[in-house]
Amino acid sequence: xxxxxxxxxxxxxxxxxxxxxxxxxxxxxxxxxxxxxxxxxxxxxxxxxxxxxxxxxxxxxxxxxxxxxxxxxxxxxxxxxxxxxxxxxxxxxxxxxxxxxxxxxxxxxxxxxxxxxxxxxxxxxxxxxxxxxxxxxxxxxxxxxxxxxxxxxxxxxxxxxxxxxxxxxxxxxxxxxxxxxxxxxxxxxxxxxxxxxxxxxxxxxxxxxxxxxxxxxxxxxxxxxxxxxxxxxxxxxxxxxxxxxxxxxxxxxxxxxxxxxxxxxxxxxxxxxxxxxxxxxxxxxxxxxxxxxxxxxxxxxxxxxxxxxxxxxxxxxxxxxxxxxxxxxxxxxxxxxxxxxxxxxxxxxxxxxxxxxxxxxxxxxxxxxxxxxxxxxxxxxxxxxxxxxxxxxxxxxxxxxxxxxxxxxxxxxxxxxxxxxxxxxxxxxxxxxxxx
Amino acid sequence: xxxxxxxxxxxxxxxxxxxxxxxxxxxxxxxxxxxxxxxxxxxxxxxxxxxxxxxxxxxxxxxxxxxxxxxxxxxxxxxxxxxxxxxxxxxxxxxxxxxxxxxxxxxxxxxxxxxxxxxxxxxxxxxxxxxxxxxxxxxxxxxxxxxxxxxxxxxxxxxxxxxxxxxxxxxxxxxxxxxxxxxxxxxxxxxxxxxxxxxxxxxxxxxxxxxxxxxxxxxxxxxxxxxxxxxxxxxxxxxxxxxxxxxxxxxxxxxxxxxxxxxxxxxxx
Numbered sequence: 001x002x003x004x005x006x007x008x009x010x011x012x013x014x015x016x017x018x019x020x021x022x023x024x025x026x027x028x029x030x031x032x033x034x035x036x037x038x039x040x041x042x043x044x045x046x047x048x049x050x051x052x053x054x055x056x057x058x059x060x061x062x063x064x065x066x067x068x069x070x071x072x073x074x075x076x077x078x079x080x081x082x083x084x085x086x087x088x089x090x091x092x093x094x095x096x097x098x099x100x101x102x103x104x105x106x107x108x109x110x111x112x113x114x115x116x117x118x119x120x121x122x123x124x125x126x127x128x129x130x131x132x133x134x135x136x137x138x139x140x141x142x143x144x145x146x147x148x149x150x151x152x153x154x155x156x157x158x159x160x161x162x163x164x165x166x167x168x169x170x171x172x173x174x175x176x177x178x179x180x181x182x183x184x185x186x187x188x189x190x191x192x193x194x195x196x197x198x199x200x201x202x203x204x205x206x207x208x209x210x211x212x213x214x215x216x217x218x219x220x221x222x223x224x225x226x227x228x229x230x231x232x233x234x235x236x237x238x239x240x241x242x243x244x245x246x247x248x249x250x251x252x253x254x255x256x257x258x259x260x261x262x263x264x265x266x267x268x269x270x271x272x273x274x275x276x277x278x279x280x281x282x283x284x285x286x287x288x289x290x291x292x293x294x295x296x297x298x299x300x301x302x303x304x305x306x307x308x309x310x311x312x313x314x315x316x317x318x319x320x321x322x323x324x325x326x327x328x329x330x331x332x333x334x335x336x337x338x339x340x341x342x343x344x345x346x347x348x349x350x351x352x353x354x355x356x357x358x359x360x361x362x363x364x365x366x367x368x369x370x371x372x373x374x375x376x377x378x379x380x381x382x383x384x385x386x387x388x389x390x391x392x393x394x395x396x397x398x399x400x401x402x403x404x405x406x407x408x409x410x411x412x413x414x415x416x417x418x419x420x421x422x423x424x425x426x427x428x429x430x431x432x433x434x435x436x
Numbered sequence: 437x438x439x440x441x442x443x444x445x446x447x448x449x450x451x452x453x454x455x456x457x458x459x460x461x462x463x464x465x466x467x468x469x470x471x472x473x474x475x476x477x478x479x480x481x482x483x484x485x486x487x488x489x490x491x492x493x494x495x496x497x498x499x500x501x502x503x504x505x506x507x508x509x510x511x512x513x514x515x516x517x518x519x520x521x522x523x524x525x526x527x528x529x530x531x532x533x534x535x536x537x538x539x540x541x542x543x544x545x546x547x548x549x550x551x552x553x554x555x556x557x558x559x560x561x562x563x564x565x566x567x568x569x570x571x572x573x574x575x576x577x578x579x580x581x582x583x584x585x586x587x588x589x590x591x592x593x594x595x596x597x598x599x600x601x602x603x604x605x606x607x608x609x610x611x612x613x614x615x616x617x618x619x620x621x622x623x624x625x626x627x628x629x630x631x632x633x634x635x636x637x638x639x640x641x642x643x644x645x646x647x648x649x650x651x652x653x654x655x656x657x658x659x660x661x662x663x664x665x666x667x668x669x670x671x672x673x674x675x676x677x678x679x680x681x682x683x684x685x686x687x688x689x690x691x692x693x694x695x696x697x698x699x700x701x702x703x704x705x
Contacts, residue, residue: 039648042664068648071660078645081554085561091650095665143666244494270668277473293667295467 028356035064037089039079044292047196048354052347056338063334076400083107086328090335091342094137094324096128097267100232102324104436108136109325109332114340121343122360125320127231127391137322138343139360140271143289144390145159145214145317146382150366153203153282154251157182169223169244170213171256175308179205179258182282191257207272207284208259209253210410213317213393214285219245221317221391222247222310235394235431238424245310246413254416262414266405272292285373287319288358288382295375306381318390320360358383398434445598462682465489472671488675496650500658504637504680507572507654511636512629514577519628522579523587524613528599539576543592545581549641557645569648571646576636583628590624591617627694629689634695637684653679 013254039050046069051064070078070090076098082088083105094102102108112134118126121139129137147165147203159181166173180192182205189196209215228235236242237247253259260281265272276284277297284295285307295302307316323342329335341347348359355371365383372379406427413423443449453597465488467481525531526538556575557566565571594617602612620624640656647653653661659676662669686697 037649040599041661043662044664047495066649068650069661070648071644071657072665073660073663074644078648081557081645085558085566087566170695273667274473279468279473287666289666293664293669297473299470299474 006176023352029276031064034331035339036091036331036334037066037068038338039068039070039075039089039092041070041093043069045351045356048351048356051354052259052342052350055346055350056341059341060334060337063337065338067125067222075279083326088326090326090329090331091338092324092326093140094129094322096319096393096395097399097403098163098393099131099137099322101400103131104397107327109327109329109336110338110341111135111138111325114138114336114343116340116343120148120362121135122320122362122386123323124318124390125360126322128395129322131232135318136165137324138339140321140323140342140348141357141360142320142386143287144319144320144382144386145149145218145285145287145307146385147283147377148276148286148294148307149278149283149303149306150276150281150298150300151303153182153279154303157184157282159306161303166220167219167308167310169248169311169349171251173308175206176256176258177285179252180256181205183258189330198255201257201260204260204275204281205258205283205427206252207281208249209265209272210262210267210407210414211272211326212406212410213319214287216246216249216410217391217393218285218307218316219249219310221315222308223248224310224312225375228396231395231398234435235396238421241312243420246424250416250420251416253414255434262411262416266411266414271408288379291372291379295340295377302377304377304381306377306385313389314385315389315391316385317393318386319393324362337355358386358414389425397436398431402431402434447575447704456681458681460676460686461674464670465678465691469669469671471697486669489679491678492672492675495654496653497658497679499650500653500655501679503652504654504656507639507643508633508636510573511576512632514573514585515579515632516625516629518577518620519579519583519587520613520625524609524617525590526584528617530611538584542581542585545585553641553645556642560646565646567647567649567652572643572652574638575642583632585671586631587621587624588626590621594620623694623697626691627697630694633687634684637680646681 038049038053040046046067049067053067057064069357076298079088079092079098083102088107094108099108113313116138117133118135118139124141125139125142126135129135131138132335149161159178162174162178165175165178167175180190181193182203183201184203185197186200186202187195187197191198198374220227220237220242223245223373225239225240226236237246253262259265260272260275266274272281272284273290273294275281279298279300307314322341325332325339326333343361345364347360348361349367350361351357352364353367353371355368355375358365369378369380369383407429409418409423409427412418413420418426448531456478463480464472465476466484466486468485468487471481471485526534535659560566560571560574563571565574586700587650598620599612602616638656639654640660643652643654644657644660649659659673659680662673662676
């Protein structure tokens with residue numbers, strides 16, 4: 001029935017499909033050279049890593065590295081799919097909240113063979129990626145929470161930033177005092193003055209909002225509260241000290257009126273960030289990694305200060321990324337070589353000097369300070385903080401599933417619909433149910 | 437008269453709602469980060485800046501644009517060729533189970549694509565097509581149910597007498613299709629081409645899942661990549677969106693007649 005012409009077309013098409021399919025499948029190990037895939041999510045750091053990989057390729061002839069940058073929102077979905085399908089990249093970025101899921105499923109390679117001297121790296125980052133006494137990620141960088149402030153607003157209000165900001169659950173301390181002076185309603189009245197209209201605030205002194213990394217976890221830790229009982233353990237932030245600290249964060253908004261109402265700032269809103277850049281919030285706790293997104297848009301001089309100290313001293317969050325090696329990588333030997341290189345001073349110096357990150361390897365932070373100094377920002381308080389008391393984000397399984405619930409519960413707390421005790425009890429209960 | 441005014445007011449409100457997001461994209465893309473924080477969203481930043489566009493184009497976007505163009509061209513060509521053959525067979529050739537097969541095929545339109553995404557990914561993995569051009573194109577290259585439905589409806593509306601006359605003159609099915617049916621179907625083919633161009637250009641989910649390297653990255657995935665874990669640069673994102681948007685707006689303005697016709701022809705959007 002078929003005409004000869006159709007048959008020829010079908011044959012040609014079929015042949016074309018087969019030949020290209022085999023051509024695609026055959027690439028990789030031919031000719032003694034190896035191509036590694038390296039995956040990251042940050043569009044800005046990609047430029048820095050292009051330089052790092054060029055240096056690696058130069059030092060390791062025969063190994064090539066292909067950079068893959070994925071959107072952050074889909075990075076983890078895709079990484080999970082790839083891990084299941086066996087198509088994960090050879091080396092990739094890992095973050096603390098995802099680490100427990102990946103390491104307990106055997107997706108990450110044990111890096112013991114690299115024999116890294118872990119004492120040379122930031123201790124928080126090393127600890128975050130240690131599981132059962134073994135290291136599963138080469139420490140890459142660290143980000144730390146500091147206090148960004150609007151120097152112009154301080155000057156206009158005639159306020160100087162105190163040498164040391166302090167807070168206490170009863171409302172004493174220099175933080176609240178300073179924040180009050182910088183909060184003003186449409187008539188220029190401050191929150192502690194009669195006639196202050198909390199509904200018509202022109203400018204807020206402080207940003208207190210539902211953000212665990214830069215906000216309440218810092219209050220909890222600096223009040224002597226605990227987030228988890230131990231790494232890979234259960235949640236503990238419903239003890240008395242933690243609840244007091246949570247109450248303070250909420251009070252800044254609802255009782256003292258020095259921070260914008262939760263209805264505006266609750267996640268997933270990014271409003272607080274905008275408000276700081278627009279000059280409507282004077283003090284804004286933020287991770288140093290946010291600087292590239294804040295600095296260019298701010299029409300005022302940004303100052304950096306240390307986070308306020310609580311009754312238990314100043315304890316701030318440090319969160320670092322690591323370079324993970326895929327346990328089932330077909331080029332494991334080369335992948336380990338790359339991981340070792342990324343942990344070395346040559347690679348980490350490139351990233352520090354480019355102003356991308358504080359390197360996890362000790363002794364290289366000056367490059368990062370210099371980069372920002374040249375942009376008119378003294379970021380040394382971040383570094384100084386990292387040498388003091390710090391805490392890690394809770395590292396335990398199920399956090400990724402918990403995160404959403406936690407944020408919803410605490411949204412209600414900041415809105416005043418749940419008391420801090422109720423919210424903490426509910427959150428701890430929900431979180432523990434997801435720990436495996 | 438009052439009715440008329442009410443009608444126009446409603447239409448104007450509708451137009452504002454649909455056009456405003458595009459206006460925001462244009463305005464934000466042409467502002468510096470500082471202007472963005474100093475002006476209301478609907479105000480233009482003066483003087484406008486091309487810095488965002490320049491930065492985006494130099495960060496690999498030109499390459500993604502090329503990839504999108506290539507993907508769109510390949511999918512459109514594939515759609516036109518294979519859909520025409522399939523639709524003609526369903527419309528005119530007589531074979532056993534034709535209608536059952538056709539309706540089964542069209543019924544797949546009812547299954548949300550999210551459901552078939554994972555099986556499709558697994559199939560591609562077994563074929564070793566993950567992260568390749570073939571993997572990116574394969575699911576859509578051989579025609580889509582929508583296209584086949586559109587073309588079949590059109591073919592069936594053509595007078596059968598023309599084909600009978602050709603058959604009497606000794607023409608086979610292929611000759612009839614190429615010499616008689618296709619020249620008469622130009623409007624439908626045009627519609628199909630435009631619809632395919634637009635859907636391929638805007639496709640996000642499948643390219644995101646199946647490919648990850650820069651050499652196969654398309655603009656939609658590139659735009660999503662500008663959103664980091666910790667901060668967002670709205671100026672750059674809207675600049676990228678603007679770059680992706682311009683060709684589609686041009687296509688729409690030039691060919692809107694055909695786009696409207698596709699809805700009229702099939703009752704589908």
